[in-house]
Amino acid sequence: MNEYDSNRIVDLTKKINFNLTKNIEEANCYILNTCHIREKATDKVYHEVGRVKKIFRGRKKPIVLITGCVAQAEGDVLVKKEKYIDAVIGPQSYHSINNIISSLENKSKKKNFTEFETIEKFDTLNTVKNSSNKISSYLTIQEGCDKFCKFCVVPYTRGPEYSRSISEIISEAKQLVQNGSKEIILLGQNVNAYEFEGKRLSDLLISLNEIKGLRRIRYTTSHPKDFTDDLILAHNNLRKLMPMLHLPVQSGSTKILKDMNRNHTIEEYMEIINKLKTIKRSMKFSSDFIIAYPGETNEDFEKTVSLLKDINFINSYSFIFSPRPGTPAANLKEIDNLTAKRRLLIFQKIAEKIKKNYKVGLINSYSKVLFENKVKDEFKYFGRDEHYNPVIVSSKSNLVGKIRTVKIKKCNQNTLFGDIIFGNKAIEYAA
Numbered sequence: 001m002n003e004y005d006s007n008r009i010v011d012l013t014k015k016i017n018f019n020l021t022k023n024i025e026e027a028n029c030y031i032l033n034t035c036h037i038r039e040k041a042t043d044k045v046y047h048e049v050g051r052v053k054k055i056f057r058g059r060k061k062p063i064v065l066i067t068g069c070v071a072q073a074e075g076d077v078l079v080k081k082e083k084y085i086d087a088v089i090g091p092q093s094y095h096s097i098n099n100i101i102s103s104l105e106n107k108s109k110k111k112n113f114t115e116f117e118t119i120e121k122f123d124t125l126n127t128v129k130n131s132s133n134k135i136s137s138y139l140t141i142q143e144g145c146d147k148f149c150k151f152c153v154v155p156y157t158r159g160p161e162y163s164r165s166i167s168e169i170i171s172e173a174k175q176l177v178q179n180g181s182k183e184i185i186l187l188g189q190n191v192n193a194y195e196f197e198g199k200r201l202s203d204l205l206i207s208l209n210e211i212k213g214l215r216r217i218r219y220t221t222s223h224p225k226d227f228t229d230d231l232i233l234a235h236n237n238l239r240k241l242m243p244m245l246h247l248p249v250q251s252g253s254t255k256i257l258k259d260m261n262r263n264h265t266i267e268e269y270m271e272i273i274n275k276l277k278t279i280k281r282s283m284k285f286s287s288d289f290i291i292a293y294p295g296e297t298n299e300d301f302e303k304t305v306s307l308l309k310d311i312n313f314i315n316s317y318s319f320i321f322s323p324r325p326g327t328p329a330a331n332l333k334e335i336d337n338l339t340a341k342r343r344l345l346i347f348q349k350i351a352e353k354i355k356k357n358y359k360v361g362l363i364n365s366y367s368k369v370l371f372e373n374k375v376k377d378e379f380k381y382f383g384r385d386e387h388y389n390p391v392i393v394s395s396k397s398n399l400v401g402k403i404r405t406v407k408i409k410k411c412n413q414n415t416l417f418g419d420i421i422f423g424n425k426a427i428e429y430a431a
Contacts, residue, residue: 001187002068004138006033009067009094011128016098024055029063029101034070036153036324041070046082053084063087063104067094069157073326091158092143095124126168133179135372135401136216136384141169141204142188147223149250150261150328151290151321154189161189163196166204173208182401183216183370184208192222192231202230209238215403216370218388220246224264227272236279243280244387246315247272248288252307253300256293260329266307273311284387286315291347292340293321294332301343308351314358314387316351320344352413359389359411366421367391369406371399390415 009031010020021027030052034045045066052064063086066078072090079085086104089097132138144159145152173184186204188194194201201219208217217240224247235241247269251257254265276283289304308316320340323330334340369391371383381399383391385406392415393399393406399420406418 001138001140001143001189002033002035004140004187005068005091005094006031007132007138008125008128008130009033009097011131012095012097012124013101014131015128016101018101024052027062029065031065031067034066034068036069036073036157042074042078045070045078049082049084063101065089065097065100067091067097069153072157073153092121095121122164122168126171130172130175131179132176132181134181135370136183136185137176137179137181138185138187139169139172139176140164140187141201142191142194145189145223146193147190147225147263148261150259150332151293151324153324153327156326158189161193163194165196166199166207169204170207170211173211173214177211177213180401182214182403183218184214186217186219188219189221190223190226191219192226192228200228200230202228202234205231205234205238205241209240215240216386217241218244222247224249224269224272225262229275232272232275232279235276235283242386242388243282244284244286245276246286246288249307250288250290251293251296251300252304253296256296256300259295260290260293266303270310282386284314285311286317287311287313289316289318289347290321291318291344292335294329294334296335296343301347305347305350308347308354312354312358313351314355314389316348316355318344318347318351356413359413359416362389362408362416363410365408367406367408367416367418368403369393369418370403371401373400374398385416392417393420395420 013029018029024030032045032048034041049064052062056062061084064084065087066085067089068091071078071088075088075090078088087100089100142161142163144161145154146161148155176184192201194204205217205219208214217238222245227247235243249269250260250262252266254267257264257266273285291301291304321329321334323332323334367385367389369383369385371381373382374380375382375392379394379396381393381395383399385391391406405421407421408416408418410417
């Protein structure tokens with residue numbers, strides 16, 4: 001979502017004649033867009049601002065803006081501690097960035113812009129063309145979260161759940177397709193909580209599936225509590241909806257899930273997975289895991305490992321519990337670091353083995369790959385298959401934007417390598 005927000009900030013600032021530069025020394029305005037999910041995010045802000053100060057030492061300083069969730073969570077602290085920062089702008093206020101830059105150019109001293117103005121934000125963005133022309137583009141449809149998991153800072157930095165209208169989403173999606181996008185990834189802090197005037201995510205997916213020229217649709221990130229049967233059916237009924245789901249579970253222990261205020265059990269989570277597998281045999285899954293959450297016993301940890309093995313997640317993102325300031329879990333007694341690191345190492349070794357076995361099992365199979373760009377070697381192209389696996393092939397023809405059948409020949413831990421299948425086995429989808 002920060003990548004989407006950053007791209008939209010670039011689109012907005014073009015209106016006041018600011019253009020993106022890849023040479024930091026040319027910058028008149030430096031914007032650092034931040035995420036607050038992991039620890040030490042604030043330290044990274046100070047480090048990056050220090051780097052900018054060093055670059056511009058003895059020269060006219062650029063306007064320095066901190067945007068995103070760190071700005072929202074710790075705005076006043078940032079501007080008091082680091083005088084080089086001119087303004088902090090929360091993720092629901094960046095639509096005002098042009099006025100903020102103009103006021104700073106006129107020596108205004110107002111520095112903290114962190115109100116929750118989600119409706120006004122998207123009303124403004126709807127008037128500015130999305131200039132992304134990537135083959136695979138992000139599109140925010142929902143922001144905020146009402147779940148209040150005890151470990152999570154999102155409700156405090158992104159605010160309550162807000163869904164954009166289907167009409168404005170479809171309009172932006174068509175714009176992206178006109179720009180050259182073949183795949184759209186729908187974004188939300190809790191994307192399957194999407195609801196606008198009685199319409200849910202499944203309704204939106206049906207409308208997107210009808211857009212001519214759009215080849216693939218994905219969405220992330222979902223919450224198990226909002227995973228309804230109509231969304232499950234969409235995976236069976238919509239050809240453009242890819243058979244890959246990222247569904248964070250966080251723990252394999254229902255007791256720990258209750259402590260986290262996740263509002264679902266492992267049995268309910270497994271029911272979703274099994275329904276999806278039944279309705280679409282090609283479905284694959286990835287998930288997020290918090291290891292060593294306060295109160296996690298060895299038995300709780302073993303249940304998480306068992307879940308990992310039972311579902312065979314093709315990707316697993318795991319981290320030791322990181323207390324975020326302002327969240328209820330920040331006050332809980334942490335598990336000792338030695339135990340936490342040992343559990344994480346055990347978990348990640350098993351997760352990597354599952355991932356490796358999955359990748360090796362794809363050798364000599366056929367994948368439908370959407371190619372996104374050319375890699376440094378002029379005859380190699382990068383794309384992703386239906387399960388979002390990175391794939392690289394050699395080709396003297398331009399494959400960018402094409403969907404082709406690839407025979408997988410080898411792999412490493414992250415990437416598949418293969419050959420294009422020509423003749424009557426070649427596939428190019430029609431919209």
